[in-house]
Amino acid sequence: MATAPGTLRLTLLAIEGPVAEVTCARDPVYIGSDDQCALRLPDVEDGPRAVVMLAEDGAWVVEPADDSSELLLNGAALEGRAPIRDGDRLEILDYTVEATLDPTDDAPVVDQPLRATTSLDSLTRFVKFQLPHGSLVRRIDDPITIAPEYLRRLGRLNIEIAQFVQPEQLISAALERLLETFHGQRGWVGIRRVNYGPMDYVEGRLRSGETSDLSEIGDKLKPRVLDRSQFVMLPQVPDKPGSVMAGPLCGPDCVLGMAVLETGETGRVFTSADLDMFITMMNLFGVQLHAIFAQIAKVREATLDGEVNVAHAIQAKLTPRMLPQWPELQFGAFREPGKERTGDVYDVLRLSNKMAGFFVAHTSAKGAMPSMLMAQAQATFRACAMHLDSPHLVMRALNHLLYDGLGDRPLDCFVGYIDPSSGDMRYAQAGTMGSYIISARGEERPLTPNPATASLGVEKQPAHPTLSARLEPSESLALFTPGVTTARNAAGETFGEDRFVNILCDGFGQLASAMLKEMLNDFRVFTAGGAQPDDTTVLLAHRVE
Template sequence: MRIILTDQRETQPRSLEFSHAAVSIGSDSSNILQLPSTGVPGFLAMLMPHHDSDHEKWSYIPIDQSVPAMLDGEPIRQQTVLSDGDEIRIDRFQMKFELPPPAAAGSSEPGALKILQRVREHPLPPGSETHRPVEEIVLKPEAARALARASLALSRCEDIPALVEAASDALLELLGARRVWVGLRRGPAGGLEFTGGKMRDGSLAPEPPLRATFEYRCMQRGQQIRIIRCEEEGVQNCLAAPLPGSGAALGIAYVDAGTNDRPLGPVEMDVLAATAEMIGACAERLAEEHGAFRRRLASAELALLRETQTRVDPSHLPTWPGLQVAAFARCGDERGGDVYDVTRLPNGLAAVTLAHVRGDVIGAAIGICEVRSAFRVASFHADPPHILMREFGVLMRAAHPPRQLDAAAMIINPRSGAAEVCTAGNIGVLAIDERGEPHLWTTLDAPPAGAQEHYEYARRSVRIPEGHSVALFSPGAAAAMDPEGNPLGRNRLIEALCDGFGQPASAAVEELLADLASFFREGRAKDDITVLMLHRPVTAV
């Protein structure tokens, strides 16, 4: 239940919340809801919740009827069930009651019911006041000057941890509080990322006992809170306010007063609200600067990866009388990690690899160099593909932090078409026969290299007859999107690859790019796209 309390001697009404406990009303200071006036009896009435109701109900029970309260122009002489919107007047005070509507069966507003449930999960102590930040703020001249000095200190902060400390110092000076605690996040969603506070003596402050309640009510409900009586030992009362951002609250600021201090009242709430506005503005500026820095850093890291790929990818592909090779590669817009290589072994055989390094951009750049070097060394020694895959795994697991690698490797005899193939993870290896029928050579259950220590990869002995082709493609190829954001998909990619059956490798790649131009050339590619096409031409009779 919420009570909007209007006092004719005050410029602004007070918003008070109560839940599931009786509320005493009167002029005596021991009442939960005190109406400080000689025209109000010491113990006027009780507000009682109905615990047996399926929705929230409250009754007004008069105790001292020497000065009766008025409802709809009539004195309240007996227990009265309150309705939403009822206004009770006594002396110079007016109490307007706001009650949540009953939850009807099959209600069409589950969102409202969910919000009501969350509010009930985070109750405030009886007599607590809640305000909205849009309400008017009134500052005395000395408070305005102190805020100006605080604003200068806050604006000089270069990062959010420094802002938390500066905000704590400012609130201690402005409000003379016993404890100050500040929590911030960089964006409009998620939990608090930076927290800290100080006690009056300069020591570190523990977080407030009702932190979860303040986070929900201040950051999600946008409420400013004044708790009149705190249960925590040594604390008289406290204030909490959201730190506003342009979209949603970026954090909360909390202050409390000791049992021997002057209570924190509406004047201090206005100072806290004004300071919270400045803290929120500084936090948003720092978050934007941090985001811009991260974008510049990501762009520089991506440029490094691209330069690494440019230097590592083969400048020209070797050819054999019985084997043709063609390639297409496009860098991803947001990330990358593809690397491929084709080399001639000392015994005249062809060695081919296509791999994708998983992980962050810098790790991918390092992994690309390691993969290419390991492939070249293995080629000099004529290591079979499954041994190379084991070597890839050792390299990936030795990295800091460890990485994983999707990879495929083949050794091919260009004269006979005999070949060995081994795959790890999600690299596609597709054999295409003379009729354009696909045959997948990827080992589907093989984990990425580096994912499992001492994993034994199996090699597969195959043959590529004349007129047949083999296509290798990276994970980013199937994930490519057209300008409208529609993904290509693995099945459509395989169909397009098979459409080039029987053609020379370079012609098959050109046809693929023509068929999928809206994806590979005009569309969006978050990750690298790489396609290798191998073809064994038919020997002229």
């Protein structure tokens, strides 16, 4: 760690005005005619590396890098290392480098790597493209001056865009107002929801109303605008007619997009006053865009909450009010609705042949789909169980109902029949479902098929064979959905299947009600202050000795 020297901003000035600008954080900054210099001097007569700026002991210093160039610091010859202060001017032949220091707190800082959102390709393009003479570079927090004739226009613009609720509306209005205000020939706006990747919304337009793509010069300015949040004005585009302004659409936390405006062959040249007005308008657009995205997220969250609440209500109607019991076999069940998603359903039936039929199912489908799938799954199970269909036939019927070739109706499921008097059990399992027999000695026997079977609704003709097992006296059958294992504590640690199975094993030999009570107590202690995004469902069956 080291003490931060403050941010150093170097502006390269020529006779005609600012040529380029670079912001320095901690690394050495070379100035010269070499292509690798952070601040490149256009004339090759200047030394390849004429001077270097260094951060040392909480301050910036300047030092000649070679003896080929005459250097003046504030009018005096620079012959060795010297401190750099705010407002200092370094003269190199026909050029002047002006230093601006932005002080920081005295807190220690740690060298930070490049942002993950800044790609190598973006950095390469940034280095290769040099701004032409006379270009202006501004940051979002630089002071600006607004001409009086623009103030009323800004007020009207603020009222207009405050009514927009969709990004497309804002893009269209931004293009129209930018072209109108600055008499541009071509405009382009791109918007994205996050601070990386491609644009989610894009629109380009000529003054005549025809659509237009992002120009070559606009693409070259992307690294400056999107990665460094710079506003740039090019009074003249190299080898092409026209002037260009480009800048970011900034939200409170990140860059949400960018805009490029060009005059083309109109002959108009953008000025510093135009850039100040452009920055102000882009700030207005950025604030409204953030508000639009925030409102969209709020509506989406409310919609999801509504869908989950409806699913919970349907789920409650599907849940058995009382489980059937047998002298030799006792059932117990628990289900707690998920805070973010729902999709669990279970059932226990007394069959006509005096056997117990039961099933537990879970779907990871999105939106309003879980409500329908839970109801369909329970209805299909009950219809098949009424006819005493084997477990694999129940699975076949469910898959026939759910499969549509899209894979958007997945269902993990366990279907079983058990003879209370003998403990003989036939079952079939699809997808991810916790299924164990806990012995009278506290040892678990997994029932998951090997190899594992596919979820229902995913494949057209999957195989879900009927398997057999035996529940001995004093043994317990435990079935549970994935929500049990994904629940988290306050530290973000998941409950996990191993932990849950160990709790079940610790409660071996108990009646289903006692075992369930002990398990729930441990589960709730663990998840206190944590998160339970998915439904949690447990079905226990204990064979009485």
